[in-house]
Amino acid sequence: MTISDERIESATVAALPQAVRQLSINLNHWYVAALSSEVKAQPVSITLWEQAIALYRDRQGKVHALEDRCPHRQVKLSEGKVLGDELECAYHGWRFDGSGRCTAVPYLAENQKLPNCQIRRYPVREQDGFIWVFPGEVEKAMAVQPLAIPEWDDLNAIGSVAPMQCEAHYSFLIENLMDMYHGHLHDRYQAWADPKLEGLEETESFVHAHYQAQSYYKVNKIWSVVQLWFPAFRQLHPEPLDVSYLYPHWSATLGEDFKIYCLLCPVNATQTRAYLLHFTSLKAFPKLQRHPEWFRRRMKQTFFGSAKFLLDNLIRQDVKMIEQEQQSFLQHPERRNYELNRAIASVQRLMQQQAWAEERE
Ligand code: FES
Numbered sequence: 001m002t003i004s005d006e007r008i009e010s011a012t013v014a015a016l017p018q019a020v021r022q023l024s025i026n027l028n029h030w031y032v033a034a035l036s037s038e039v040k041a042q043p044v045s046i047t048l049w050e051q052a053i054a055l056y057r058d059r060q061g062k063v064h065a066l067e068d069r070c071p072h073r074q075v076k077l078s079e080g081k082v083l084g085d086e087l088e089c090a091y092h093g094w095r096f097d098g099s100g101r102c103t104a105v106p107y108l109a110e111n112q113k114l115p116n117c118q119i120r121r122y123p124v125r126e127q128d129g130f131i132w133v134f135p136g137e138v139e140k141a142m143a144v145q146p147l148a149i150p151e152w153d154d155l156n157a158i159g160s161v162a163p164m165q166c167e168a169h170y171s172f173l174i175e176n177l178m179d180m181y182h183g184h185l186h187d188r189y190q191a192w193a194d195p196k197l198e199g200l201e202e203t204e205s206f207v208h209a210h211y212q213a214q215s216y217y218k219v220n221k222i223w224s225v226v227q228l229w230f231p232a233f234r235q236l237h238p239e240p241l242d243v244s245y246l247y248p249h250w251s252a253t254l255g256e257d258f259k260i261y262c263l264l265c266p267v268n269a270t271q272t273r274a275y276l277l278h279f280t281s282l283k284a285f286p287k288l289q290r291h292p293e294w295f296r297r298r299m300k301q302t303f304f305g306s307a308k309f310l311l312d313n314l315i316r317q318d319v320k321m322i323e324q325e326q327q328s329f330l331q332h333p334e335r336r337n338y339e340l341n342r343a344i345a346s347v348q349r350l351m352q353q354q355a356w357a358e359e360r361e
């Protein structure tokens with residue numbers, strides 16, 4: 001469905017019923033669990049929509065995702081350690097392989113059999129710098145793909161990543177990300193000004209919002225990077241600003257130069273973890289592309305994280321507002337918002353449809 005510009009600009013819509021703040025998620029998608037670099041020799045515990053999951057790497061470096069629960073006494077398996085290709089529980093040393101099967105009990109008597117216990121194994125993939133977990137029905141995991149991040153390995157894109165943790169339902173974060181009118185909040189960290197919603201496309205799997213805006217950053221000189229730190233070097237100029245809710249994740253492009261992603265790991269109904277990624281394109285510098293690959297790779301690594309301080313500050317400002325929205329909702333769930341941006345109603349519909357699809361399946 002495409003909504004005309006006229007309707008977008010003239011409408012004042014009330015938010016959908018506050019049931020959206022209590023929505024579940026559609027489990028049949030790939031969610032981000034961790035950065036690849038966060039899962040090393042020791043197991044890592046994450047929570048994805050109330051499911052505790054232990055991530056670990058085997059001897060080949062392959063990542064496994066198991067239910068984070070030892071079936072012996074129900075303690076966290078992630079408290080233990082990796083032995084070869086297996087995970088050993090800290091308490092009594094029972095071991096589990098990547099399929100979740102118990103393979104050893106250190107004090108098993110000769111006349112005893114291994115307990116026939118099995119913990120849940122989650123489909124897991126390592127792609128574009130992240131570990132992705134599929135918490136839904138295993139047979140559906142092949143039918144969908146994790147969100148592609150082609151810039152991760154693109155030598156023409158300099159990346160930065162910042163983790164994000166908000167004590168709020170994921171819907172507040174998605175609405176924040178889709179509503180470009182909140183640039184007001186970001187003061188000297190803002191990348192854009194004067195947004196105007198000019199188009200909206202909504203389907204059962206995504207919402208695209210097209211804004212026209214003024215961008216603060218112009219990447220056309222080798223020293224353009226200083227604009228990140230010194231506002232005096234920023235040059236306001238018109239750029240398209242396209243933001244997309246690609247359920248369950250989000251991405252945005254500002255002109256030719258910037259791409260941003262927000263990869264979500266909803267923890268529960270009042271907690272959301274996410275990673276914000278920012279890429280600056282080097283396509284404006286064709287001479288750079290004539291350098292050998294090793295040089296460009298080194299350059300990509302050297303400048304990795306150069307926009308992290310910017311992301312951290314944007315996150316700090318956004319999280320404060322999002323958490324206040326959550327607290328306000330908990331205290332006064334009967335209150336309704338006034339909403340002028342039609343993109344919000346669109347993403348609320350998509351969140352509802354996806355959560356309900358999960359319940360119907
Ligand atoms: S609780 Fe895990 S081995 Fe006993």
Ligand SMILES: [Fe+2]
Nearest residue numbers: 182186314318
């Ligand atoms: Fe923001």
